[in-house]
Amino acid sequence: MHKSDWQEKGEGHRQRLRDKFLDQGIESFTDSEIIELLLTFGTPRSDCKEAARAALAQFKTLPAVLDAAPDELQRIKGMGPKNIFALRFIQGVARRYLRQRIVGKHYVRSSREVADYLIHSMRGLQHEVLTVIFLDAAHGIIDSAVVAEGTVSSNTVYPRELVKAALARNASALILAHNHPSGNLSASRQDEELTRSLHLICSFMHIRLLDHLIIGSGDQVYSFVDQGIMGRIREDCRHLLDRVG
Structure with a gap:
C-alpha cells in the first residue's frame, strides 16, 4: 500500500x-x-x-x-x-538527570545546579512536598530525597524520619526545600517554626541545617539564609542550647 x-x-x-x-x-x-x-x-x-x-x-x-x-x-x-x-x-x-548530576558535587560551587534541580522537580506540583539535600562534612552532595508530602509544617514532618534518613547516608549537613503551589515566594510562620524545630533537633545529632529553600511558580528561589531568617534561627537555638547545657 x-x-x-x-x-x-x-x-x-x-x-x-x-x-x-x-x-x-x-x-x-x-x-x-x-x-x-x-x-x-x-x-x-x-x-x-x-x-x-x-x-x-x-x-x-x-x-x-x-x-x-x-x-x-x-x-x-x-x-x-x-x-x-x-x-x-x-x-x-x-x-532524574538533574538529580544525579548534582550528586558528588560541592554545594557552594554547585548551588545553582541544585536550585535548577529543585525548581524542575517541584515547580508545578499541586501539593506541597519537602525535599532534603544530604551533604557530607565538606558539603559535598550525597543524595536528595522527598521526605514528606502534603501540607509541610511542624505537624506533618516527622523529625525522627528525617534524622534517620540523614544517618543512613552518613550526612553531616542538610538543606531543606519545599514548594508553595500557590506561587507565593515567601516564608510563612509555619515554615519558620518547622525550620526552627528541625534545626534544634539536628543540632542534638551534630547535623548542620544549612538552609531552607522555598520554590514558587517561577524560576526564583527563596532562601532562609539570604533573607537572614536562618541566622536568627541559629541564634535562638544557640541560646536555648546554652540554657539546657
Missing part, C-alpha cells in the same frame, strides 16, 4: 525537525517545535503540530506544558494517552 501524500509530507517534516536538532541543537527550536517533536515520540505517524500549538497556547510556556497534569493535557484536541506518556516520560528523565 502506498503511503498517502499526507503521511509522506508529515514524515518529511518530522525528519527535517530531527535533522535541524542534529545540525543546530535545541537552541534553534521554538518551544512549539520542541513540544511537537516530543509528541511525535508517542504517535510517530500523527501530525502533532496543531496539538503542540494548542498546548502552548493553553499553558503559555514549555515548562508549564511539561508540568501539566495528564487530565489537563487530555482536554487539548489531538492529545492522547501516548502523547501524554511521551511528555511525562521526558519530564521524568529530566528530573
Whole structure:
C-alpha cells in the first residue's frame, strides 16, 4: 500500500525537525517545535503540530506544558494517552538527570545546579512536598530525597524520619526545600517554626541545617539564609542550647 501524500509530507517534516536538532541543537527550536517533536515520540505517524500549538497556547510556556497534569493535557484536541506518556516520560528523565548530576558535587560551587534541580522537580506540583539535600562534612552532595508530602509544617514532618534518613547516608549537613503551589515566594510562620524545630533537633545529632529553600511558580528561589531568617534561627537555638547545657 502506498503511503498517502499526507503521511509522506508529515514524515518529511518530522525528519527535517530531527535533522535541524542534529545540525543546530535545541537552541534553534521554538518551544512549539520542541513540544511537537516530543509528541511525535508517542504517535510517530500523527501530525502533532496543531496539538503542540494548542498546548502552548493553553499553558503559555514549555515548562508549564511539561508540568501539566495528564487530565489537563487530555482536554487539548489531538492529545492522547501516548502523547501524554511521551511528555511525562521526558519530564521524568529530566528530573532524574538533574538529580544525579548534582550528586558528588560541592554545594557552594554547585548551588545553582541544585536550585535548577529543585525548581524542575517541584515547580508545578499541586501539593506541597519537602525535599532534603544530604551533604557530607565538606558539603559535598550525597543524595536528595522527598521526605514528606502534603501540607509541610511542624505537624506533618516527622523529625525522627528525617534524622534517620540523614544517618543512613552518613550526612553531616542538610538543606531543606519545599514548594508553595500557590506561587507565593515567601516564608510563612509555619515554615519558620518547622525550620526552627528541625534545626534544634539536628543540632542534638551534630547535623548542620544549612538552609531552607522555598520554590514558587517561577524560576526564583527563596532562601532562609539570604533573607537572614536562618541566622536568627541559629541564634535562638544557640541560646536555648546554652540554657539546657
